[in-house]
């Protein structure tokens with residue numbers, strides 16, 4: 001059996017305790033409708049942190065995390081028709097969907113009843129090789145190398161779905177809460193679609209970056225932009241941002257939460273904060289249609305991603321820096 005290097009999680013624990021260990025494990029074997037991908041780069045996402053620290057419902061253990069994967073197809077199962085060997089592809093959080101449930105049948109596979117999730121219920125990209133069902137391996141957009149493409153495949157695609165749900169567009173104002181990896185992609189698309197953007201973030205260098213990227217206003221959470229937003233996207237897993245975001249949007253405004261996990265939301269005052277047809281909704285994954293639209297937009301705009309590179313063996317450090325907000329750009333492991 002051929003071996004590969006991988007960062008393996010055997011026990012859920014805080015990232016400061018260095019839970020990922022470098023191991024030599026068997027190279028996975030693709031099933032009939034799957035491809036085997038040699039990984040070039042894998043982005044580091046806050047969801048990996050939630051998986052490792054045991055904040056999500058516990059699934060596979062031991063597990064190899066990582067779900068913003070860029071690589072080349074090195075072999076394909078017998079049933080593979082749409083992809084070919086040597087093609088460069090990106091892999092995301094969804095590794096496969098059932099195709100049979102009520103959601104899959106109507107093109108809402110983001111809500112599939114039994115999806116396989118990369119780096120969570122199936123091994124992910126903190127490794128030299130990974131497998132994925134062929135219809136969840138997406139050709140890279142033109143103009144991107146592996147490392148710079150990695151953040152598109154989670155931070156980017158989730159941000160794109162959040163933007164669709166927030167109904168941004170010409171003449172609209174969008175408020176973004178937090179200014180990490182996903183927010184930096186969201187602002188580029190919102191500006192491209194002619195929306196005004198205001199950004200709330202506690203960090204001064206993030207506020208500076210937001211203004212440079214075209215935000216009309218950027219301030220901390222106590223600041224008042226004197227601009228009422230049409231919708232808001234919350235990109236940080238912080239529950240008390242929800243009432244704050246509701247205060248920021250006008251009548252009929254939408255507040256979209258793009259995190260898979262969030263700390264407790266404090267009480268909302270119905271009369272003051274939710275009445276007038278305001279709404280709060282979450283983003284759960286994305287559809288294949290979302291991905292196709294987003295990747296073509298990423299090439300067209302073109303979206304720029306700022307990345308900070310790490311080696312595979314530095315995954316624990318990269319995740320700790322993400323947790324403590326010490327990164328400049330998106331962390332990506334070069335493999």
Ligand SMILES: [Zn+2]
Nearest residue numbers: 045047154155
């Ligand atoms: Zn992610």
Ligand SMILES: [Zn+2]
Nearest residue numbers: 098101104112
């Ligand atoms: Zn399904």
